[in-house]
Amino acid sequence: MSVVEHDGPAGGETFSLSAARIRQPLLSLTDLVVGFGDGAAAVDGVSFTLGAGECLGLVGESGSGKSVTCLSLMGLLPPRAQVRGGAAVFDGKRLFDLEPRARAALRGREIAMVFQDPLGALNPVHTVGWQIAEALMLNQGLSARQARAGAVDLMARVGIPEPRRRAKSYPHQMSGGMNQRVMIAIAIAARPKLLIADEPTTALDVTIQAQILDLLDDLRRELDMALLLITHDLGVVAQMAERVAVMRHGKVVETGSVDATFHAPQHPYTRALLGAVPRLDRRIARLATLPEAQELRAS
Amino acid sequence: MTGTAAAEPPIAQPLVEVVNLRRVFRSGHRFGLGRFGFGQRLECRAVDGVTLTINRHETFGLVGESGCGKSTLGKLILDLLAPSDGRLLFAGRAPGDWGKRAFRRRAQLVFQDSLGALDPRLSVLAQVREPLDIHDIGPRAERNAEAARMLEEVGLGAAFHGRYPHQLSGGQQQRAVIARALVLKPDFVVCDEPVSALDVSIQAQVINLLQDMQARYGLTYLFISHDLSVVRHSADRIGVMYLGRLVELADGETLFERPLHPYTRALIAAVPIPDPRKRRAQHSLRGDPPSPFAPPPGCRFHTRCPHAEARCRDEDPVLRAVGGGHAVACHLAETLAEGPA
Numbered sequence: 001m002s003v004v005e006h007d008g009p010a011g012g013e014t015f016s017l018s019a020a021r022i023r024q025p026l027l028s029l030t031d032l033v034v035g036f037g038d039g040a041a042a043v044d045g046v047s048f049t050l051g052a053g054e055c056l057g058l059v060g061e062s063g064s065g066k067s068v069t070c071l072s073l074m075g076l077l078p079p080r081a082q083v084r085g086g087a088a089v090f091d092g093k094r095l096f097d098l099e100p101r102a103r104a105a106l107r108g109r110e111i112a113m114v115f116q117d118p119l120g121a122l123n124p125v126h127t128v129g130w131q132i133a134e135a136l137m138l139n140q141g142l143s144a145r146q147a148r149a150g151a152v153d154l155m156a157r158v159g160i161p162e163p164r165r166r167a168k169s170y171p172h173q174m175s176g177g178m179n180q181r182v183m184i185a186i187a188i189a190a191r192p193k194l195l196i197a198d199e200p201t202t203a204l205d206v207t208i209q210a211q212i213l214d215l216l217d218d219l220r221r222e223l224d225m226a227l228l229l230i231t232h233d234l235g236v237v238a239q240m241a242e243r244v245a246v247m248r249h250g251k252v253v254e255t256g257s258v259d260a261t262f263h264a265p266q267h268p269y270t271r272a273l274l275g276a277v278p279r280l281d282r283r284i285a286r287l288a289t290l291p292e293a294q295e296l297r298a299s
Numbered sequence: 300m301t302g303t304a305a306a307e308p309p310i311a312q313p314l315v316e317v318v319n320l321r322r323v324f325r326s327g328h329r330f331g332l333g334r335f336g337f338g339q340r341l342e343c344r345a346v347d348g349v350t351l352t353i354n355r356h357e358t359f360g361l362v363g364e365s366g367c368g369k370s371t372l373g374k375l376i377l378d379l380l381a382p383s384d385g386r387l388l389f390a391g392r393a394p395g396d397w398g399k400r401a402f403r404r405r406a407q408l409v410f411q412d413s414l415g416a417l418d419p420r421l422s423v424l425a426q427v428r429e430p431l432d433i434h435d436i437g438p439r440a441e442r443n444a445e446a447a448r449m450l451e452e453v454g455l456g457a458a459f460h461g462r463y464p465h466q467l468s469g470g471q472q473q474r475a476v477i478a479r480a481l482v483l484k485p486d487f488v489v490c491d492e493p494v495s496a497l498d499v500s501i502q503a504q505v506i507n508l509l510q511d512m513q514a515r516y517g518l519t520y521l522f523i524s525h526d527l528s529v530v531r532h533s534a535d536r537i538g539v540m541y542l543g544r545l546v547e548l549a550d551g552e553t554l555f556e557r558p559l560h561p562y563t564r565a566l567i568a569a570v571p572i573p574d575p576r577k578r579r580a581q582h583s584l585r586g587d588p589p590s591p592f593a594p595p596p597g598c599r600f601h602t603r604c605p606h607a608e609a610r611c612r613d614e615d616p617v618l619r620a621v622g623g624g625h626a627v628a629c630h631l632a633e634t635l636a637e638g639p640a
Contacts, residue, residue, distance in 0.1 A: 061498040061499060062498050161586075175587045177587055178587070205364035205588075206364065206526075206527065206566060206569045206570055207364065207565060207569045207584040208587065209569065209571075210568075210569035210571075210579065210584070211585075213571070232498065232499065233571065234573035235570065235571030235572055235573045236571045237573075238571065238574055238575045238578075239571040239572070239575070239578055239579055240571075241575075258575040259575050259576065262573065262574055262575050263574075263575075263576070272500065273499060273500065274573065276499050276500050276503035277499055277573050278526075278529050278531065278532035279528060279531075279572070279573070280528045280531055280555065280567065280570050280572060281572050281574065281577060283532070284532065286507060287503035287506055288503065289500060289503050289504045290500040
């Protein structure tokens with residue numbers, strides 16, 4: 001089944017809503033194909049655009065290719081995987097044509113990323129203050145003294161109480177929510193134009209998840225930073241994103257505004273996915289299931 | 300579960316009765332360093348005086364955040380952990396009076412980590428047959444057939460019999476775990492985060508399967524989950540836990556329509572609804588939950604509660620009935636009930 005686009009004429013661009021209609025997109029990804037070794041493509045012709053300051057939700061189940069899509073944008077694909085085709089234009093630069101050095105210069109400065117597991121992403125042998133200061137020194141060329149002060153400011157900005165004292169803590173001394181705030185502080189240290197958040201709240205409790213989502217939303221508006229939010233949680237997308245792209249088996253099956261996608265889903269997979277989620281706001285007698293899902297996973 | 304509401308008996312018969320159950324864990328010496336002074340052993344009251352009743356054929360949902368003691372309570376109810384204090388009755392008798400084997404045959408468990416719960420060296424059929432061997436149920440020659448029948452019921456046909464756990468998807472593994480739990484025809488199953496590791500579409504299949512099995516075998520479930528949406532969908536009555544205590548107890552409809560405890564309200568408000576027209580107001584609960592090793596005095600929630608008063612810092616509220624099977628442990632429940640949720 002072909003991609004369902006709620007906005008945009010047939011064969012047109014996938015962006016054409018609200019802010020994106022007026023502004024040049026910050027990122028436009030066209031027909032991305034990524035494969036591992038000689039195997040089948042994990043990402044098979046993914047296209048989307050993201051306007052400056054916009055939030056796009058990339059939603060799908062395990063193995064749908066959402067993380068691989070983002071890793072290829074970051075230039076962080078594992079060695080076995082390679083981009084087989086497609087183009088990504090970010091702020092006028094063709095990402096896949098850049099030299100590795102130029103690519104690295106973008107990473108952390110203009111495109112930053114937050115991962116699911118903050119404890120795994122932080123360095124256990126350095127204090128969190130040191131790790132934020134390191135980002136400031138590397139990306140903004142601050143002196144050690146300036147960076148130390150900047151780190152405390154950033155920690156306050158992401159809502160860590162007693163930042164001066166907490167800067168001396170090691171990751172294992174902090175809660176999961178606090179570590180995720182540290183990761184976000186590192187990511188926004190250089191005021192990137194695009195923040196990619198890969199399941200940023202999946203490992204967190206629901207009240208902490210709400211705090212982190214509020215923080216990401218505030219930062220996006222304040223810094224006019226585009227947010228590419230990857231999640232399996234349809235609730236998180238509905239709450240955070242302006243537009244959504246639903247992925248399955250390496251393809252985008254439906255894309256459009258969150259309102260159109262959630263209230264008038266066109267693709268059968270989107271409809272089934274929405275029917276399969278237990279709801280807090282209403283009781284459903286029986287959840288919808290995707291009959292072929294089991295077999296597909298087994299093969 | 301939801302679909303079996305009509306099949307419920309008119310009078311609720313208690314199957315599991317828990318009275319003032321407590322479990323204290325003591326830390327090793329290494330936690331004694333630092334601000335608690337050297338060599339001091341810390342106590343964690345993981346479950347601190349919980350009283351509740353689970354009725355036959357119902358699904359009792361237990362929700363709460365990490366470390367609130369919900370899994371420990373599940374293990375206590377299954378007699379997998381010995382309580383430090385309190386009483387547990389299963390069908391009117393203490394687990395000790397049942398005898399270990401007889402009790403285990405009637406009360407089973409489904410875990411979150413299905414791969415870890417399965418024996419990596421046994422085929423799917425052997426996994427499900429094993430409980431029949433252990434409990435010596437039925438003639439040996441017919442046990443494979445019985446196991447196969449159970450697997451068929453959970454949707455794993457003959458093609459899966461010879462497979463090993465690592466050859467199954469997450470959803471299939473959980474089906475095998477459910478078959479193994481149900482092959483003994485238990486009365487009671489504790490489902491501890493049974494769908495948390497699964498994708499949405501697979502999660503829906505497993506929830507529906509648990510619902511079908513309950514209807515077919517008249518099962519009673521204790522359904523433990525951090526996911527309020529899943530619990531609301533699955534449970535008839537729900538208990539909310541915070542730092543080892545039950546803070547609110549009600550049937551599902553009441554709990555979600557008229558929550559009384561500020562923590563329950565905050566939990567419900569924090570859940571992202573998959574509907575962009577119902578966006579959450581931005582007033583999340585501040586701070587992290589306190590450490591269970593050093594719970595605050597008075598009401599344990601007062602450090603994060605937006606309504607806390609002087610009394611909340613000193614007096615520990617007890618779980619008290621407020622009518623209609625609804626119970627809450629909050630000094631201010633009546634005052635708050637009148638205000639907006």
